[in-house]
Amino acid sequence: MTVYEQTDTLPSAGARAQSFGGRGTARDYISLLKPRVMSLVVFTALVGILIAPGNQHPFLSLLALLCIAIGGGASGALNMWWDADIDAVMSRTQKRPIPAGKITEGEALAFGMILSIGSVVVLGLVSNWMAAGLLAFTIFFYVAIYTMWLKRSTPQNIVIGGAAGALPPVVGWASVTGSVDVEPLVLFFITFAWTPPHFWALALVKNADYTAAKVPMLPVVAGERATRNQILLYSLILAPIGAAPYLIGFASIAYGALATLLGAIFIYKAVQVRRFESGDAARAACMSLFKFSLLYLSLLFATLLVENIIGGFL
Amino acid sequence: MSTNTTSDAPLSLDAEQQKARRSRSKALAVVLGLMVVMFYAVTIIKLGPGIMDRPL
Structure with a gap:
């Protein structure tokens, strides 16, 4: 038998309401999903869905894309739950x-968990359990491997953690075919090789922030010069991988030419980052590479998307 | 017999919390409505005419 007693040492209703939370609007919860990151996930996953052979009903493809987007958003919410202390700094x-x-x-933990489980289950029911398993792995990798483990323990955090951000096109492909093949793996490696120079260019500019938050980003641990060298190295790796869809044969020569040109510009900008080591010129070179890296990935995937749409009409 | 202590005063939300809860409730209503439509459509697409063809 349980007896509840009222005492005057307990928190007041107002104080309990304070700790109760409940101040987040729908808009705040949407921002927990990192909409800007989600847009990249949606875009790359859409390419994976559209280039995959198969005839999944368009509505089911749309729902698969929605599940991948929500799964990506859920991992963003769980990332914000775990990293709240870093984010505050x-x-x-x-x-x-x-x-x-x-x-x-x-609230963020509950929101992230519900959306994670929901997106995986619905993707399994709508498409197949191979795609659902890959989505679950993506969420697990981003939250447990990257956010909880690597981010605070190694300067290679985003190199390995980048795998999570590179998986959406593979999940998209699997949602149509129920399997994984060379084409989505090439898309995976493009994003995987793209992630380090993209993030390190920003990390060089935001070095003070990461130092204050005690996050062992490469510039904080290995120094700026080593980071600039690594950016150039990864840019040299990225350029040929970017052209691989043409070399392997699932993109046209137009794509190959564009990827080669964009890869050359990427390397040039990485050289500029390597060249200017201090002052406004260094900051400008980093921001220029960071912004161009977004354009680079968008253009490559957009070209694959357009080629596929045009190819569908021919 | 165990004895727990707690305040009997009802939890009163302030104006900001009530406004946020209304916003969340509306969003939840929209999401739940869309999920009903989604599951209905998926059922029709996956089963097609076979939806009526089942042992009773």
Whole structure:
């Protein structure tokens, strides 16, 4: 038998309401899903779906894409739950819902878990369990391997963690075919090789932030010069991988020419980052590479998308 | 017999919390409605005419 007693030492209703949370609006919860990152996930997954051989009903493909997007968003929410302490220190992330006091850590955890499980189960029911398993692995890899383990323990965090961001086109392909093949793996490796120079260019500019947050990003641990060398190295690796869809034969010569040109510009900008080591010129070179890297990936995937759509009409 | 202590005063949400809850409730209503439509459509697409063809 349980007896509840009222005592005057307990928190008031107002104080309990404070700790109860519940201040997050729908908009705050949407921002937990990292919509900008989600847009990249949607875009790359869409390419994976469209280049895959098979005849999945368009509505089911749309739902598969939605599941991949929500799974990616859910891992973003779980990332914000775990990294709330880091986000509160860094200027770039201080306005996120948890450090801003709009959503409690518990609310973010529950939201992320519900969406993670929901997106995987629905993808399994709508498409197939191979794709659902890959989506579950992607979420697990991003949250457990990258966020909880690698991010705070090694300067190679984003190199290995980048695998999670590179998987959406593979999940998209699997949602149509139920298997994994060379084509989606090439798309995986493009994004995988693209991630380090993309993030390190930003990390060089935001070095003070990462140092304050004690996140062992490469510039913090190995120094700026080593980071600039690594950026150039990965750019040299990325350029030929970017052209691989043409070399392997699932993209046209137009794609091959564009990928070669964009790869050359990418390397040029990485050389500029290597060349200017201090002052405004260094910062400008880093931001120029960071912005161009977004354009690079978008253009490559957009070209594959357009070629596939045009190819469908021919 | 165990004895727990707790306040009997009802949890009163302030104006900001009530406004946020209304916003979340509306969003949830939309999401739940869309999920009903989604599962209906998926059922029709996956089963097609066979939806009526089942042992009773």
